[in-house]
Amino acid sequence: MLLFPPAACPRLIVKIGSALLVAPDGSVRRAWLEGIAADIAARAQAGQQVAVVSSGAIALGARRLGLPKGGRASLEDAQAAAATGQIALSQVWAEVLGAEGLTAAQMLVTLDDLEDRRRYLNASATLDRLLGLGVVPILNENDSVATEEIRFGDNDRLAARVAQAAGAAGVILLSDIDGLYDRNPALLGAVHIARVERIDAGIEAMADRGSASGMGSGGMVSKIAAARIANAAGAHLAIASGRIDRPLSAEARHTLFVAEKSAPARKAWLAGGITARGTIHVDAGAATALAAGKSLLAAGATRVEGDFARGDLIVIAAPDGRPLARGLSEYPSDDAARIAGTRSDEHAALLGYTPRSTLVHRSHMALL
Template identity: 45%
Template sequence: MNERTAPDGRRVVVKVGSKSLVGDGSGPRFEALAKQIAALRAERRAVLVVSSGAIALGRSALGFDKRPTEIAQLQACAAVGQSRLMRAWEEAFAPYGVPVAQLLLTHADLADRERYLNARAALDALWELGAVPVINENDTVAVEEIKFGDNDQLAAMVATLAGADLLVLLSDVEGLLDREGKRVPLVSDVSEALALVGASSSDLGTGGMASKLEAARRAAKRGVPVVIADARDGRALERVVSGEDVGTLIAPLGAKLASRKHWIAFTLRPRGTLLLDEGAAKAIRSGGRSLLPAGVIGVRGDFSPGDAVTLCDAAGAEIARGLARYGTRDVAKLAGANTRDIASILGFHGGDEIVHRDDLVVL
């Protein structure tokens, strides 16, 4: 691929958006995608699908002209549409004798470490048994606190969960475009790429190019290459995997994060923010040191021991994420204190660190 190396994915996560499946008729729909996925399976590749479309199918069945805005109506559309979505996938894979498996997730499922590992084991079992897992957000019960945001973000989390070595985000565009409207083959700096786009949404879905780039950043931190490709191309998956110069590749970023640290940084939602003095911020940025009470100059939010928190410098710039060993009130009492005074201040000693380096990820 000219200036880029093609990822030869053995475990492939494919995300396809609503418009590509049930939109204006220009997309390949279920049958063409199933054909491509069956071909990848014939090459002994494990494939997982993150599929949008439940709300779009449900809204059509319930007589809505456009996507509802009320949460209850969206959840009703999801409830009606989810069975239709799975039926469409089952019928599409039937000619190839491939069983499909439905997994509905909320953010809470992946934020709980035990449930996260159970979901991973279930995926491994499904692949061993020859099924294609089809994953969607459980929109019928999801509320803001447990939503992923959109299926691009879900796909990035699932790619990490599944131990994927390739994530393909299929949409109704050929990839990231530069300011002249030309396709960008390779992105090595997501922040620069984000400057080319603004957050957007479609009538049928919620994700735009900015969302896809943020999802790609999340996956790339785990060492997973991401390709944004055009779902209207009936050979998009085959072309991506075979190494053709198609779509936009977001290359893995820096050192690959360990699974647990990636989970801390990109799956858990921070419940609070710790503001650090210059010395603590420098120690964490440069050496990934543990955060001690003396380095804390401010506390925001409402968190308990074990919750994820954001670590920011005095100017408010995020530098790391980690798991707090103390709750909000105790951290506020300890801010600026010496570790030897913890027991006298709190009446107990839960550890010298506010955030231990084993539970900390520098961003």
């Protein structure tokens, strides 16, 4: 059966890694890319709207500029390579899609574009309009201006956030591997995992941090992180091999991460947030209350980490350090630390002002 058929998935996000699009010598694998364009055209003809998150700009630019280590020797090299390679990348996409009668559009985004709520909504509206017009958006991180502190770092998580912004039901991560294995697939006896109903510590332990090609920035760890984001937004995510011709029409082995019931849009955005400003650790009682849909009270907090302001996105962590939820803090970090572990009737004296009722209100929180 076709992965994410149009009838069941009106909108689909496809992520393509650098090693699939760019050959080791830095040239575009054009024949393979033409097959992808044909697959997208077939899906579009069947009524599916497709957006592509395409890596490859740095690898293409590095070849043209003669930069060492694929353009990743330094941040400055990566930025220069991205600026040069993005022109070539957008041109080849326009050509191969144009040959299939499709129009391509380029969208370059930074982490802040999808982490800031207002900018996220603007990006979402642009995606919605382009897809509604039958255009194929080609997205990439704007590596020419991104820095280590304000970047996704891999296009796997970017694809998941784009799926959320576009309201897509499915995400396909085309990679140099055909899915998740219970250990490094190079090891004897490695077993392929076809379906993941829930991402837990056992699934995360299976991830191998390497990128087989050495060309990209993601590995299995980033793909599982992407699956968490996509699933939180109600989108299923598949990891599939792109090492075959026409991978979007082939019935090949893959790993499917199954989404739970879709969260409301704002909570899905919170759950998918990447740039949390701090962490509030809680005790077992508070962890149980959060799971039951309660707000986080100061009495259940045990420790505060980070430097954050009121309204910043923070992580709420269990006693063992495992992330339980993400939410918007009702207090700056200094004040949150002052009242952590105390009763509500003590807060006014500790803070010197009339306190708020919660550290993080359930309306501004998303469980992970």
